[in-house]
Amino acid sequence: MKIGIDARMYGPKQAGLGRYVQQLITGLLEIDSENEFVFFVRDVRDPLLTSPYKGEGKVSVVVADIPWYGLAEQIKFKKIIQKEKLDLMHFPHWNVPLFYNDPFVVTIHDLIMYHYPRPEATTLGPIKFWLKDRAHRIVLRHAVKKAKKIIVTSEFTRQDVHETLGVELEKMAVTYQAPVVRTQNTINKTQLLNKFWINKSYVLYVGNSYPHKNLDRLLKAWGIFEKKFGFDYQLVLAGKESVFYTNLKSYVLCPKSAIFVGYVPDDELAQLYSSASLYVFPSLYEGFGLPPLEAQQYGAPVVSSSASCLPEVLGESALYFDPENVEQMADAIHRGLTDENIRFQLKQNAAENLKRFSGERMARETKNIYENYVLRPFSS
Secondary structure: OEEEEEOOOOOHHHHHHHHHHHHHHHHHHHHOOOOEEEEEEOOOOOHHHHOOOOOOOOEEEEEOOOOOOOHHHHHHHHHHHHHOOOOEEEEOOOOOOOOOOOOEEEEEOOOHHHHOOOHHHOOOOHHHHHHHHHHHHHHHHHHHHHOOEEEEOOHHHHHHHHHHHOOOHHHEEEOOOOOOOOOOOOOOHHHHHHHOOOOOOEEEEEOOOOHHHOHHHHHHHHHHHHHHHOOOOEEEEEOOOOHHHHHHHOOOOOOOOEEEEEOOOHHHHHHHHHHOOEEEEOOOOOOOOHHHHHHHHOOOOEEEEOOOOHHHHHOOOOEEEOOOOHHHHHHHHHHHHHOHHHHHHHHHHHHHHHHHOOHHHHHHHHHHHHHHHOOOOOOO
16 A cells, blocks of 8 residues: 655654654554555655665655645645555645545644634734634645544544534544653753753743743743742743744743743753753643653653643643643642652652553554555545
8 A cells, every 4th residue: 555644744843743743654664564655745855855764665755845734735735645646645734635535544633723713823913814714724624524534642632523523433543642762962961951041950841832832821820939939940941932932031920030942952852851850731722742741751740731631641640730720830830849759659650651652552553544444435
């Protein structure tokens, strides 16, 4: 079977979606010696073009330098895909060309556009935002209607898609992601922390800064934590620079002890995780929530929002708070830093929780979906 995968968002710089694509491709190439794969990438410099698997007769890479979410994606990308005469195409995000009617599966990570469709989550004006939002909803609804099978990354998202879009539960399959194993940089801990102006014990957040990530409330909670408990810590926020991070930096209530370190390469990020006293995840809505699992992998206790899928993913391995209650968030951070019994239990529970997630398992479950549904259309 010849399977295509849209890999234009491949890699860690594209946040959780990029990691999903990277993990999926890596896993499939490790376990699947039967099927042929075609990966569509944005750039001639893409690492997939120099993949060790390329040239073995089972992998080819096609450059499709087409931005996502635009008109060219709807017209040109469709033609590029169809030239490859695939048996099945996998779109790892909802941006499926509207007139692509060959067999495909799609991964829906979340329905953020339905639950937090706020104009402040974009740099567009209100009219352009409204038009863009409506267009995206049309594309998403087409994707879930025409897909042979829908992959979702949590049971929470499966139920959300069912309730919000009316998709039958049987048409969807849950495949969990897994935290990425990183090699730590050879630079020593002190040098790395000095590079980022970290000179105290710190609480870490890793991720982007979209409004639903709730970082404005995290900064408020951090201010409360400092005033209420007087502890001498720093709050370190790591994530790709964006207009939203810029806005947070100029936020009038932003504490001086909050440090914004920008995008951190994987090898350095591993050290940031392992050196953190605590990891905090204040999100209002997630389809899976990978960063807390990554923090657990490096031994950092986790305090987390109790919203959306996070209790499903983290189970008993996190200390939870209401993400809309900044006082409760501040108290959770304090307990996570100072209660040694809780810290010990969180680390113990995290070790067990991490056993539920495997990149190999995700790849095998996805391969099973490809092979079971490519020749059996879903009757809608």
